[in-house]
Amino acid sequence: MLATIIQRAVMQGTPLLFGSTGEILTEKSGHLNLGIPGIMYVGAISGVAGAFLYEQSVASPDLLNPFLAVLIPLLCALVGATFMGLIYCFLTVSLRANQNVTGLALTTFGIGVGNFFGGSLIKLVDSDVPSIALSKTSNFFKTQLPFASNLGWFGEIFLSYGFLVYVAIIVAIISSYILNKTRMGLHLRAVGESPETADAAGINVTKYKYISTCIGSAIAGLGGLYYVMDYANGVWSNNGFGDRGWLSIALVIFSVWRPSLSILGSILFGFLYVIPTYIPDISVSAKKLFEMLPYVVTIIVLIITSMRNKKENQPPQALGLPYFREER
């Protein structure tokens, strides 16, 4: 029972972990990317489109090449999400547009793209299938280690997931390492804290902002891909992704801008998400109040960190501000 709850919490948490790792990298460069929900939708739908076209191009579903069936959606998701990141960078870094407005527009656009192609893909390619159900591709994404089911609760908690869950954790650990232990990470943090100083020290501010935002978007896009391919069994449903994008941004605050903490945070958020299903006799309406908890917890963390005012727990100093070298 407990093992099942943990397992489901991890599965719920994984999209959030991808999203928040991506958003942390972006925010560390001083850019508050509110387009993350849209980017995750685009990542998901790009993966779905890639997988759908590949499944359609093969005569029978049994002929799918497992390697290609995973690689194509993966690359599509990365490309789609990076493209969204580029739009955001071009507008906010090069054209110095307001970050909040650009991010919200990106979210509108991205959710629109996701739902539009999700709803119209079949019509657009003149296919005769009734709905997008990529169960074959999904099975490849969900493949677990062959001996996982023989190991009882240990297997269930640690080994029972598709490979993207492990990717999410590894990416978070690597990001944490890069941010805290490498020169590159130091430069990136400098850009986010004080771009003037970084610029004066000879760091290419624009380059860091572009690269970290685009990589961040690509990582967030994988969250969308994981959701649709693994969690939702390859079935696209419009708005099915829900508010997970915003929850990822909440998770960034909750984990005080540390990818390593956000691994635990994502499991906790996932836990809060699934816990109502395990409470007997709970009414549908009370479930809604449970769904509020991650946000309330985040607000409390936000208040506490600002009250304690410790330097290492604060948002990057230049978060949300555009940088003009000419205006120093």
Added chain:
Amino acid sequence: MKKLKNLYWSVLSGSAAHIIKRDDIVWWKAWGIRIISVLLALIVCGFVTVSLTDLNPIEMYITMAQGAMGTPRLVWNLFQNTAILLGVALAVTPAFKMKFWNIGAEGQILIGGLATATCMIFLGEKIPAPLLIPVMLVVSIISGALWAFVPAYFKTRFNSNETLFTLMMNYVAIQIVAYFTLEWSMPKGSGTPRTLEFGQLPVLFGQKYLINILIVVVLTVLVYIYLKYSKQGYEISVVGESEKTARYIGINVKKVVLRTMAISGALCGIVGFLLVAGTDHSLKSDTAGGRGFTAIMVSWLAKFNPIFMVLTSLLIVFLESGASKISEVYRLNSSFSDIITGIIIFFIIGCEFFINYKIKFNKKEEIVC
């Protein structure tokens, strides 16, 4: 290859060309740039539509216009949606002008709507409509203001990040409203929101939405006067331009921030009231329908000027209803309108750069790679 890479980063980081802030741009130049960017956006949207449907671009815009205002009923809907969006945009503007990033309008609207619905349900049968409606209005104003006051308080007291705080408050509000929608649904637990019979706004001259539109028109004028001619409006602009200057000339910045956010939330509360009592006559968690976010773009595009906001909100609502007509005719998904809106906003946001800055290309020998 290396050379190309160097050139690429030098363009991006500004050593091949550099940017100069324009002192002041003549108004016709600024509007020229804006109009060009809208035209470019429309061309891009045309390409997108043509590649997805077999319409030619001109037919497409005719279909859009028909979808947005083909019949009197559609025109009323257009005005109604514009009025509501404009109302939210007016609400976020005072805070934005102060550089307080209130992206919690969605939640503030919902809480205002929730307050209205509570009055309609629990006081509806007890007091007559002429008394009930003012009570509803006052209660929704107060609750919207309180909901906005919370993040403002923590901002002024502990310097919490207001963007993130207000963003989170939205989802708290959405879940609270979702809870009450289910609790109040008829029959209970079914999820169909209850129709609120008592306290609906009166129908003027046979037009259901006329009263909403009139209220928003009044609000527009009031907000315009408040921001432009009142002392408080002046304080808001000073705090927005430079907090240090504001403190230097003796403005109590904390007081201004708290007061302005309360006003912002109160206006959102009024919109919630209009949506529940004047439009839907019910409360759902998507009553605000993302307008809290769209309004930010409306306000920004209009440079925080309430009069221009009439135009920008009309533009956005027109595009949305027009694009949904196209998706209806071609049996495409209704989210098509979001894509079109997104593209147009990208262009308008981008063009501001060319209004505020001049690009000067350096002579070739000056490039330092």
